[in-house]
Amino acid sequence: MTGYFQKRVQWIGSCNYVDFLGQKHDVDLKDIERAPIDPLSPFFGALIEGINRSEARRRGLMLFCFVYLNVRVRDALILSVDRKGFDVLGKVSSDLKDDASSSSHFEWKDFSFSFGREVEDIETFCCFLAKMEEEALNRISGSVI
Template identity: 50%
Template sequence: MKGSKATVVTLAEKCKNIIASNWQAHLNTVKADAKGSKEGIHTSKVKYILKRGKPYLWVPENDMHNVNTIIDGRASLAVASPFPGPVAKLLKLMKKLPARIALSGDVVPLKEEKAHLVAECLEEVMLSERRQIDEASYTVSGVLSSSNLIRRENFKELLNGGEKFHIYRFNLSSCTFLDGHGRALEVDMEAMEASKADPLAFLSAKLIDGINQSESRRRALVLFCFIHMNADAREAYMLSVDRKGFDVLAKVPSPPSKDGISGYLWKEFRFPFKEEARDVETFCHQLVKMEEEAVRKVSGYSGLT
């Protein structure tokens, strides 16, 4: 599989993709009482959207963050790669956390006029997802419809629910990337600000889940491991997607132990595209093309036996 020299996205791009692909995060602010003293950290889950590279947070009116940030605007935001469906269960069994990022910075409350503009932006985000799904080709629709995840459903309560929210802008000052093994890498903020979210990031969670919910698509991932990596995989799941390719988590034979006993382990494989996928349509087209090539190659092997 020959591709361009850069077959993986940069660390800063990975972080932007995680923020763009998720819609909820854990917000941490410094606890403060009426006297202004500070003790401990208050944490709760909030929903957000990414607008012009910055997260905008919806915090419920009764959440203590609203009091804490009046006294101290410093905050941190923890965002993980969203893994709906079978991959989430698998990672839990492996005691492995998904790739995630920790952002630090300040939260700035928006005045009514700006908050209204951000709310309008949220409506556009919801409409954009619906439009992309409704206008998708048969192939893309087939992949996306295999997933029950509908991102826009998670936003409805922010606009139409009975609960009231305060909207904040999160101004980043630092970013740390944590991989599945818990290793932390500091991200250059200039690179972070210059990078853009992948065009697939917006629908990546639904795309990954749709592929993993399809037995035929997962069988194709097993074939990819055999054809391109010479790996005899028993199972395989889509782990991440981006414009340059995708990562697969596959169950492959482990090296024999000292006693000569063999077992299985889960291993990650990277499959780069020959050409970058500019959108979900192109990604699915290239995936189908790879599936067809893999089937032809396996049929060729079978014909020689």
């Protein structure tokens, strides 16, 4: 794995970290070389894109927000994923009303979902998502009856 990583970072001349205040900090390239690479990371981009392009999957994310976090969202997108879970960007009502109109304003908020354990492969990640969706649907079905 180290050889693969070294080949990937050979072209990097310098690296900066930008903190939440917008300040730039130099990062030593040796620190980057020592950072472990998640072998699942090459698959996460395609997974995120696939979920975000599917209306059914996005409705599933909206359902997660409602069932697991008790938050109603108007739309939802996967923001990031890793071995421990995933982050969702949900469009929620900001409860601010414009004086000129009575329509609600919406803002995007970040929500995190964790798995019970770390996943070892992309298949397990997808199975965890499917199980969460099934659980959420069962909870909704059970509360309606």
